[in-house]
Amino acid sequence: MTTVAAGELLATRDLGAYYGNRQAVADVTIGFRRKAVTALIGPSGCGKTTLLRCLNRIHEINFDARVEGSVLLDGHDIYGGDVDPMAIRRRVGMVFQRPNPFPTLSILDNAIACAPKGLNRREKMEAAERALRSAALWDEVKDKLKTSPLRLSGGQQQRLCIARAVAAEPEVLLMDEPTASLDPIATAVIEELMASLCREFTIVAVTHNMQQAARVSSVTAFMLADETGIGRLIEADDTGKLFTKPTDRRTEDYISGRFG
Amino acid sequence: MQNAEPQFRRVARFVSPADRGFAAVVYAGSILFALLIVGLFVELVLGSWPSIVKFGPAFIFNSSWDPITSKFGALPMIFGTVMTSLIAIVLAAFIGIMAAVFLADFAPRWLGQPLSFLIELLAAVPSVVYGLWGLFVLAPFMRTTIGPALQHVLGWTPLFSGPIVGVGLLTAGIILALMIIPTVTAISRDVIAAIPRDLREASMALGSTKWETAIRVVLPAARVGIFGACVLALGRALGETIAVTMVIGNRPEISASLFAPSYTLASVIANEFTEATTSIYISALIELGLILFLVSIVVNALARLMIWSVRGSERV
């Protein structure tokens, strides 16, 4: 069952996504609860990452990318005719599967790479500190702000990417399997971070780890590719309810490990 | 930048003013790049036009090159270009392919790497340095040693008869061969190395020696790529100017002997362009340049097609 409640910050309506002629996602209508974590789960190839990338118009970086339907941010379709994708991406930030700090910028410059414009030096430093604190990274890097981010560990780099995304002051934070490349301890740190960040941001996180979804999210959406390989939204509900009493049999099969 | 299609919505990639300006600059640079190359062709045609009109296709077959009476024919130059390049590719193909076989399949690392490196360095030597060495070292050596030796053995053929001056077709051919050996070797070695191991192992399992495998199995399998390497090298030889000019003797004559001085398309332009007095003279020289241009395009395209088909889309 899909629920689309009024007043949601981010929602999709009949969203379809294509790579050239191949359809990856079809008929997704879902709302993302404000200031909560929504997890997107499903087996590989179910289209969850593609769906995520449609939410901030990163999907269209791909040359044959096409989109059908609409994505509503605050009630306005982000794929509308005169909408600037850059403006959308500043309101809907993204953290990627593998940490991707900018290699030629220092840790500090990474953190403020897209801070709101028009700040002077002192304000920039404050913004950087705020962002790095909210990513639980400040204490670890405050003495080496000018050094290269490549020297940090994987978990630290990922937190830097989170700080960088947060510094742009978005309203929504998209996370594409943020802990997939991290060890269990770093994973735990990021999961804690998600719990604290969702007080301020609406978070949508793709994860292939069901336990993680159960741990961090308040809403979970399950996707599955149909026989033709097109990803569809099967069910979305409160996390507790989805994992204990799923409505759709396919959801139940996936959760109980019968496939995927 | 893209129209909305009836069913799907394509989204524009450059919307903001900053991006529009950026896109404009990027487009401008790319268009300028394309225009320069097209302009090159156009200017060569424009410059040759008077000569093309005056001499027509006979230009290619006419063997007199006489600035005084303004009669220009490209045949001696074509002959010289073809002969020197032929000598060069025959020498370079044998040496280069053999070297590639050795480096790919037989050389231990401690030997193969330095040898490969040195051979590749041959490509880094500037053309004028080759010419200098050819003029002061190879040409005298040809006159005193190589020439007489060859004439002693092969003097009964018209190819090796005649006076040995030192500069001439053979010397130029040898210098050119040195210049293009790295091309043949490097590409052939890569092509040979890319032949799957299974083929070699199957051949050896059937009782062939390593050498037989290399020559009878691997080389034929790699022949398209190797041929492409040779054609590419040939293309470079055809256009080489300065080194050839310094050792070819600069005489617009066709002769049977390899020891005779000669002329190539490129070297006649190099030698005579600044002395060209009449406009038809200049136009004839530019027409030679146009011929060179067109030949190089055809040869290079052929070569790349062949190498492409073996190595995939990696460019040479």
Add this chain to the structure above:
Amino acid sequence: MAQSASKHRNLARRRIVGWLGVSVALACAAIGAICLLIILGYVIVQGAGAVNRDFLTQLPHPVGVPGGGVGNGILGTFIILGIATAMAVPIGLLTAIYLSLFGRGPIPEGLRFLSDVLSGVPSIAIGLFAYAVLVAPLKHFSAFSASFAFMMLMLPLLVRTSEQAIRSVPQTVREGALALGMSNFRATVRIVLPTAMPAIITALLLAIARVIGETAPLLFTAFGSQFWEMNPNKPMAVLALQVFTYAITPYANWQQQAWGGALLLIGAVFVLSLGARLMLRRAMRGLEA
């Protein structure tokens, strides 16, 4: 019994043929390497005698007067290469950026085809182009026309290797920049290009190393000069051209200086290639994100 003996002889013969073959192949590889060492040896031995402070700093002396140098040629080389680089880099980089952003499709492939065509054009034909466009209409030789020719020579290499350099920046870095809301412009200029810069500089150094010894186009563009010249609008001395001009004269003094110039040219190619190799190592390190 007889059959296996003849088989044995046959195998032995084939083995000998094999050894002979490998020896020939080894000899061929060695020929290339040895010739290089011979050429280098001659240049170093003959050229070392000519290179001294005067050689590097003085103007050429008139025929028959001993001494003199190629100072103006060295200066001219720097100036012409500098202008050529200043022209080639923007055009080459912009084209490379276009190709990396619009990868497939008829227009990008067309550009790449044109680039391949240009890379095979003999340098003398490019010299003719520069002559037709910048010398004939203005009715005088100039260093600038030589720079134009050199720019044409450098462009294919620059475009191809810069495109590879930009593509080698991981896609995720560019996506990260765009996902933050950066415009394509900012993402490319502030993030992607700086990351690709070591590889691009490598490409540039290699392109310069390739053209520094090119003489053919200079014959009717820069034309050469006996004097100090800094004005790109005038004919100018160029080291490679001086080597050529001196080599074909009958004067021993100038011939000796030709060797000296050749040594300088080879030294320059060596330094540039070394620099390129070091840069490449830095480029590889920078991508270990």
